[in-house]
Amino acid sequence: MTENGLTYVTEAMRAAQGAWTGERTAPPITETDIRRWAMATFHPEKPPRIYWDADYAATTQWGGIVAPPDFNPFAWPLERPRPTAPGLMGARPDGKSLTGMNGGQTDTYGVPMRAGDLVSERRRLVDWWEREGRLGHTLYVRNEIEWRNQRNEVVRTRLSIGIRY
């Protein structure tokens, strides 16, 4: 809440803070998924061999092909989850719904993803803050999204900032 008493924070957000939710598991990763991802993000250059050449990859610290750190195994879901994260809701004083923007993210990487891995995700609302900015009253919401593989090893932890105004 700011000095004028306006807040976009909802009771649903307060109730949800800190609780893990939204658990889901991605389809198994394939070598083709990895190669295509790397070809797209290195385009028009050929991607590094670690992402497609098994013989070369066996000679590296990884011992085999790994996915690029930013690879997303949750792309192309058969069932698209509806966004239910608290903090995506709320309304402005004029009755219009809030506009959302991606404020950025910090990803910390654990073990790399490989073909055959089953990656599971869970997320939680960490905290939030509000300020008066150039877009008017603005709510910043921080979510944590955790990925683990089938051996329960952490693959990636993302702290993501959502902006609502």
Added chain:
Amino acid sequence: MTLRFEDIQVGDSMPSWSRKTSFAEWNRYAAVNDEFVPFHMDDAAGRRAGNEQGAFGMGNLRYAYIVNALHDWIGDEGTVREVGCQYRAINQKEDTLTVVGEVTDKTVEEGEQRVRLAVNVLNQDGLATCPGHAVIVLP
């Protein structure tokens, strides 16, 4: 040649890494990330979203460019441990995006030789579109 921890000094710059971006790059990224958002695909949708020049690029692709630039620099015996950034400016069609980075710290933590960098993605006019940081681990 393997990049080694002792070869790096605070203040060093990583090699810059560039890509010209337009629909050829955005559509490929949309295809792998299933990111078919109208304002990344269609000029009219981009203008409706408030960008006069039409469709614009994905923040996630700029993030991928930071990761790729780090990988091309450190090779397969180094590890990208952390990358964070904020999206500050729009990636317009035909922009040439260049990833830059400067070493800000070297530490040994949790048994890892870690190098911290300030990174950014500049457009062809030198506009900083994506300030952030990265942590790499080197042998």
